[in-house]
Amino acid sequence: MKFSENWLRQHVKTDATRDELAAMLTAIGLEVEDITPLGESLDGVVVARIVSAGKHPEADRLQVCQVDVGQADTLQIVCGAPNARAGLVAPLAMVGAKVGEITIKAAKLRGVESNGMLCSAKELGLDADASGLLELPADAPVGTPLADYLGLPDASIELKLTPNRADCFSVRGIAYDVAAACGSAVVPFDATPMPALNDERLAVELDAGAKVPRFVGRVLESVDARVATPVWMAERLRRSGVRPISFLVDVTQYVMLELGQPMHAFDRDTLVDPVVVRHARTGEQTKLLDGRSVALEEDFLVVSDSQGGRAARTVALGGIMGGYDTRVTDTTRNVFLEAAHWIPSAIIGRGRRLGLHTDAGHRFERGVDPELPRQAIEVATRLIVEIAGGSPGPVTEAVLPEHLPGPALIVLRRERLSRVLGVTVGDAEVGRILRALGLEVEDFAEGWRVIVPSRRFDLAIEEDLIEEIARIHGYDAIPTTLPGGATRLAAPSETRVDERTVRDQLAARDYLEAINYAFVDADLLAKWGALQDGVALANPLSNELGVMRTRLLPGLVAALARNVARQQNRVRLFEIGKTFTGNRGDAPCETLRIAAVACGDATGEQWDAKERAVDFHDVRGDLDSIAALSGANLEYRPSSDGHGHPGRSADIYRDGAKIGWIGQLHPRLQQQLDLDADVLAWELDLEPLLQRPVPRAAPLSKYPSVRRDLAFVVADGVSWAAVADTVRRAAGGALRDLRLFDRYQGPGVETGFKSLAMGLILQDESRTLTDRDVDAMVADVTAALLRDHDARIRS
Known part of the structure; x- marks a missing residue:
């Protein structure tokens, strides 16, 4: 602002x-x-009028001007500004005045005397425009100090x-x-209603329900649209960052800046009664004030008139910008002023979707006082009648009172105020602050009852009023104290692995943590086949950040790609964050997940080891190290996910439930992502990895262990995970460890089969196992493998 x-x-x-x-x-x-x-320093700068301007005899780009400054004689000024001409009113720095760092002196320019300097806005420090002299209104009083005329300094x-x-x-x-x-008070503001001098009015209908609960309009006849915007108004607009355009437009801008209510002025003669506020129709076209034609969707609000039928033609884009065909021009004689209340949710994001950012939209997106439209109409009417003449008609107001917010009543307790701030603020000071802020205050025994005006959307609960007292009383006046009382220590749960431990483990295995946006490009998710059940944002920061992520890997791989593109050959990243899918009631389903990506060499460059590219078993080892923190046994089964390389990716299971994916990215996906390096990755739900049984201490068995090595021939499609599960169930509690130490296919093994050699580590806690015990266990394992997998001892 x-x-x-x-x-x-x-x-x-x-x-x-x-x-x-x-x-x-x-x-x-x-x-x-x-x-x-x-x-700041305009002493000696006055309003002057150029009486005559003739060509300099020795310079084509200079003019010799005779200038009236309200004295008996004119001054001769040599000027090089392209807009210097007879009749122009402009600022003149007299001899002795200081402009910037230059003190004006009488001088000869190419042999012609010059007794002062005609000035541009930039030279005076009033604007950045240096294209010519600052042009003042023709009726500006000649000889008046410029600072007095323009209301400076400012x-x-x-x-x-x-x-x-x-x-x-x-x-x-x-x-x-x-x-x-x-410690002051706001000066009373004159918004006295202007009486109607004629019966001309436009009927207004509201068809958008709670989204536009109030619309106020007024017709003004016989207005002089060519009248110049007064200097005081134009200067206030210019100093507020608004370029004056024409009087009728400037009035609406002025009222918006002064009161906060956006307005619009229509050419009344271009409108057909009645005016209707409604939702746009899908594909409906409208031409806006900036000359662009835009196609609308049903969630846009529009103002329409009845040219071609009731509510047929769109004449304004509600809460954002007026229409081109109904704009006011220099030929406008009759004006229809409009001020409405558009609720924020009906305006948020609409302008951005059309590439528009307007002052009106900026305000309505954040909320405008619903009681302002009537006041704004009266103030604008008074300004127009006083400056441009005209005959105002009666005010037309369409309102849906059931959708307008009522005044909020908040009780502020004295004890609560002191306890939250940690300091006592006097009752008189509290009352003064609240009343100065424009709130209605009633004292009672325990504190204050406060009625909040409709312009203060941010005040809803007692803590909001406490914050108001704190910031106005002064944060510096509130002492800094350490918190007192006993602090309850929260002991970490033994049944859960801390997330920091997981982060530390991955960092120890040479991964760097990455943090990506939770919203991504829909096209990126589509490349991964992960757009289904995606949650689209109603008001995205940009088109590239329009959907909540359904997986971590798309963003993480994109981060890896940016590093690879910057000559980082070995990249290892991980991320812990939430993904969002579908809708569960009013909110999307959030899942805490963990993902990691790696490319390049398996180890950093060194002299005592050969270079080797990272492979599936490297990243699986990293994942297994995380699972080991909670004692989780992960199972890996061949995956059919489209983003994974066939035969080099697997689904991850724990306790029979699928929790994630691991493997190499599909070459086709890598090509779509412009990735030259092979990327290994995994992603899974984090919660199953954090859960662990309560650790229980147990003595080590004092009896020796026994190892038996067995080799079984099984079909090639039988996974080691399935074989290991069968062995563990068949061997029972005496099995301390199971190790796969060989996998063989070749001569001696039938085509379509493989040999798996494993070591069974057996041990009992109460006695030494005998050969008979071990043989029985081996027989049970052999029988179970034969039954479940048709596996046979390799001869």
């Missing part, structure tokens, strides 16, 4: 200097981002507002905070 310092001081009286005012605004949460002083102050302070997108809204902070 940018505004004129002098304009603010007209709404709140304060003796604070500019620096003190800026410090005060920042201290109460309205951060001052920039201050641009204007017209400053353009820009605030960096937080989204919750929508009420401060107006000079008057800021004035309430300044009044509370400096």
Whole structure:
């Protein structure tokens, strides 16, 4: 929000200097981002009129001007500005005046005397325009000091507002905070209704329900649209970052900046009664003020008239921009003023989808006082009638009272205020602050009953009022104290592995943690085949960040690709974060997951080992090290996921439930992602890896263990995981460890089969196992493998 310092001081009286005012605004949460002083030293600069302008005899680009400054004689000025001409009113720096770092002196330019300098806006420090002389209105009083005429000195102050302070997108809204902070009061504002002088009106109908609960309009006849915008208004607009265009447009901009209510002026003669506020029709076209034609969707709101049938033609894009065909021009004689209340949810994101960012949309997205439209219409009407003449008709107001918010009542307790702030603020000071902020306050025994005005959307609960007291009373006035009382220590659960332990384990295995956005490009998810059940954002930051991620790997692999593109040949990254799928009730289903990616060499470059590319078993070893933290036994089964390399990827199971995927990315996917390196990756639900049984201490057996090596021939399609599961069940509690030490296919083994050689480590806690015990266990294992997998002892 940018505004004129002098304009603010007209709404709140304060003796604070500019620096003190800026410090005060920042201290109460309205951060001052920039201050641009204007017209600080204009002594000796006056309003002047060029009486005549002739060509310099010795220079083609110079003119010799005779200038009237309100004295008996004209002054001769040599000027090189392209717009210098007879009749032009412009600023003149007299001899002795200081412009910037230059002191003006009488001089000869190419042999012609010059007794002053006609100035541009840039030379005076008023604007960045240096294309020519600053052109003043023709009726500007000649000889008047320029500072007096333009209301200088002044400053353009820009605030960096937080989204919750929508009420401060107006000079008057800021004035309430300044009044509370400096112990003053806001100057009463004249919004006396203008009486109707004719019966001309446009009927208004509301067909958008709660999204537009109020629409106020008024017709003004016989308005002089060619009248120039008054200097005081144009300067306030310019110092607020708004370029003056024409009087009728400038009035609506002025009222918006002063009160915070966006408005629009239509050419009444281009409208056909009635005016209807409704939802757009899918594919409906409208031409906007900037000349662009846009296609709308049903979630847009529009203002339409009845040209071609009821509500047939769109004349404005609701809450964002007016229409081209109904705009006011210099030929406009009759005006229809409009001020409406559009709720934020009906406007948020609409302008961005069309590539538009307007002051109106910016305000309506954050919230505008629903009580302002009538007041804004009256203020704009008064300004138009006083400056451009005209005959106002009666105010037309369409309203749905059941959809308008009522005043909020909040009880502020004295004891609660002191306990939260840690300091006692006097009752008189609390009442003063709340009343200065424009709140209605009623004292009672335990504190205050406060009625919040409709412009303060951010005040809803008692803590909001406490925050108001704190920021206005001053955070510096609240002492800093250490928290007291006993702190309850939360002991970590023995049945759960801490996430930090998982992070430390992966970091120890040479992985770097990455943090990616939780929203990604829909096209990226589509390449992974992961767009199904994706949650689209209603108001994305950009088109490339429009969908909540359903997996971690797309973003993590994209981070790996950026590193590879920057000559990082060995990249190992992991991420822990949430994924979002579908909708469960009103919210998407969130799942905490962990993922890792790796490419390049298996180990860093070194002198005592040969280079070897990272493979499936390397990344599986990293994953198994994480599973070992909780004692989880992971099972790997061949995967058919489309993003995985056939034969080099697997689904991950724990206790029979699928929890993730591991493997090499499919070459086709790598090509789509512009990845030259082979990428190994895994991703799975983190929660199953964090759960572990309660550790129980047990003595080591004092009896010796026995090892038996067995080799079985099984069909090639039988996985080791299935064989190992059968062996463990058949061997019982005496099996301490099971090791696969050989896998063989070749001569001696039938085609379509493989030989698996395993070592069984057997041990009992109460006695030494005999040969008979061991033979019985081996026989049980052999029988179970024959039964479940048709496996036979290799001869």
